Amino acid sequence: MERELRLMKGNEAVAEAAIRAGADGYFGYPITPQSEIIEYLMEANPYETTGMVVLQAESEVAAINMVYGGAGCGKKVMTSSSSPGISLKQEGITYIAGAELPCLIVNVVRGGPGLGTIQPAQSDYFQAVKGGGHGDYHLIVLAPASVQEMADFVDLGFELAFKYRNPVMMLSDGAIGQMMEKVWLSPPKERSKTVPEWATTGKPPTRKRNIITSLELDPDRQEVFNQKLVAKYNEIREKEVRFEEFRCQDAEYLLVAYGTSARVCQKAVELAREQGIKAGLLRPITLFPFPSKQLNKLADRVRLMLAVEMSAGQMVEDVLLAVNGKVPVYHYGRMGGVIPSPDEVVENLKERIRGGAK
Amino acid sequence: MKEITGIKEIIKPENLVYKKSEILTDVIMHYCPGCGHSTAHRILAEIIEEEGIQQDIIGVSPVGCSVFLYHYLDIDWQEAAHGRAPALATAIKRLLPDKYVFTYQGDGDLAAIGTAETIHACNRGENILILFINNGIYGMTGGQMAPTTLAGMKSSTSPYGRDIKSMGNPLKMTDIVATLPGTYYVTRQSVHTPANVRKTKKAMRKAIQYQKLNKGTCFIEIVSNCPSGWKMTPVQSNKWMEENMFPFYPLGDLKVPDEQPVQQPKSE
Numbered sequence: 307m308e309r310e311l312r313l314m315k316g317n318e319a320v321a322e323a324a325i326r327a328g329a330d331g332y333f334g335y336p337i338t339p340q341s342e343i344i345e346y347l348m349e350a351n352p353y354e355t356t357g358m359v360v361l362q363a364e365s366e367v368a369a370i371n372m373v374y375g376g377a378g379c380g381k382k383v384m385t386s387s388s389s390p391g392i393s394l395k396q397e398g399i400t401y402i403a404g405a406e407l408p409c410l411i412v413n414v415v416r417g418g419p420g421l422g423t424i425q426p427a428q429s430d431y432f433q434a435v436k437g438g439g440h441g442d443y444h445l446i447v448l449a450p451a452s453v454q455e456m457a458d459f460v461d462l463g464f465e466l467a468f469k470y471r472n473p474v475m476m477l478s479d480g481a482i483g484q485m486m487e488k489v490w491l492s493p494p495k496e497r498s499k500t501v502p503e504w505a506t507t508g509k510p511p512t513r514k515r516n517i518i519t520s521l522e523l524d525p526d527r528q529e530v531f532n533q534k535l536v537a538k539y540n541e542i543r544e545k546e547v548r549f550e551e552f553r554c555q556d557a558e559y560l561l562v563a564y565g566t567s568a569r570v571c572q573k574a575v576e577l578a579r580e581q582g583i584k585a586g587l588l589r590p591i592t593l594f595p596f597p598s599k600q601l602n603k604l605a606d607r608v609r610l611m612l613a614v615e616m617s618a619g620q621m622v623e624d625v626l627l628a629v630n631g632k633v634p635v636y637h638y639g640r641m642g643g644v645i646p647s648p649d650e651v652v653e654n655l656k657e658r659i660r661g662g663a664k
Numbered sequence: 665m666k667e668i669t670g671i672k673e674i675i676k677p678e679n680l681v682y683k684k685s686e687i688l689t690d691v692i693m694h695y696c697p698g699c700g701h702s703t704a705h706r707i708l709a710e711i712i713e714e715e716g717i718q719q720d721i722i723g724v725s726p727v728g729c730s731v732f733l734y735h736y737l738d739i740d741w742q743e744a745a746h747g748r749a750p751a752l753a754t755a756i757k758r759l760l761p762d763k764y765v766f767t768y769q770g771d772g773d774l775a776a777i778g779t780a781e782t783i784h785a786c787n788r789g790e791n792i793l794i795l796f797i798n799n800g801i802y803g804m805t806g807g808q809m810a811p812t813t814l815a816g817m818k819s820s821t822s823p824y825g826r827d828i829k830s831m832g833n834p835l836k837m838t839d840i841v842a843t844l845p846g847t848y849y850v851t852r853q854s855v856h857t858p859a860n861v862r863k864t865k866k867a868m869r870k871a872i873q874y875q876k877l878n879k880g881t882c883f884i885e886i887v888s889n890c891p892s893g894w895k896m897t898p899v900q901s902n903k904w905m906e907e908n909m910f911p912f913y914p915l916g917d918l919k920v921p922d923e924q925p926v927q928q929p930k931s932e
Contacts, residue, residue, distance in 0.1 A: 359759060363751070371752055372752070376759050379759050508720045508721060508739075
């Protein structure tokens, strides 16, 4: 079967991609600006075609724990929500990380804190990348910048989740979730029939019982487990960094941005270059693992870096760590659901170059 | 000391009147002497063995005294976060509809922090078994007040007795779920006497067999004791339970289905 071209919202693309990726289950709870995901799935009713279970849970808390249960059976399961709902899911997410279960969690971010706004933001970076729930753990975090990537990262997310037995978060935002673009959809895959050896599917006489748990009362054994996680995260840091460079070859000034901000910055790079400013853009595609090595390399060539985010300044901390003082690193952010314009990014960059703005 | 002679000769299949279920592991249980949990575990293990469903059953263990239940029964297990077992079980059953799925939860887990998960799983009529151990106290964390703690009952967070006016009323979750159309079989039992053990075992067998019918949630409350938390001897605690818990949480069926299981329950 060939790929198929459609015009879709980012949220719809996630839903359709999940069916085509051979997902076994989706468990969710409505919240703006991502309710189209569960609406699309309910209308598509994939249980009748692929056997994919779609269930509206009583809360985000229940939904993420359904994901835990399904993932513990070795199934390809996912959930989606937006910022306040993702906060509710954090308990389940840390248990999933602690039990080393694969799953996909989509966060279509809106502005906060609290109930905040329903407009797009990137203010959940810390929560997604640094932890969110309690304990030493990491999610693999994918940051789509287009409807196409929202579709593609479903399959990629499941692939990475199962490869590392680790939860994967797709950190999108209300702009990419809501906007319509053309998207190439992959041909449908069959749902997997293979059962991972660790999955709880009923204990046959041929193996020991499988136990999905994150509990270990003996501190020495818990530390051994923590070290195992650290080794896994280091392997992910080595092998799974993804980023995109735009006009970095001869850049003197580097913008660093992901998701919607990266789209704005791509335009800003073009505008700056029209004015004779050699700007470039590094767009992290994985936020964990972060493209720190590449940024450190670029720091040898550029004069300054400007992290552009729809937040008060979160990713900029990882840019600072990556650059480690080699060049000045600045932040430009809009908040509360406001998307920066390419012009204001260029203006801010020019002020940084002049050494004016703080 | 007098030597016991011929003990090896006595251990013969024809002399066997009782043996530990094959489903029970050799791990030494961590429960306090006289606690009802170990009895409930044992009859659950016997049911799984007698029904021959070891390779077709998945259990969800809670947070609370029975958090280590997965060490004691030789079946596949998932350990849930506090109160979330019915959400896990919902997904497990829907993704593996041919398997038997049950949760085992205490009163804090099921009737306080997990109230929403419990009620909604039952209301959706998830085709699972929920085993609810109600001893009116938080045992594992050291005897704090539970949602099911009786009026006037002392605990470490109600040291002068549960004051209904300020601390609220004990919650009858089993009565609540019995009113929901999604539940199929709801009963309240105990495991403090041999007769009650037999009744509870019978209820568990029915609930497992009903799961084949795909008709909704089966819910078994086991009113139990907590000698350590109640600061009583095991014998005193059972007496106190009969005199105080049973009047408020009366034993018996709350909801009995009209249909009979496909396979009649074996006589106990």
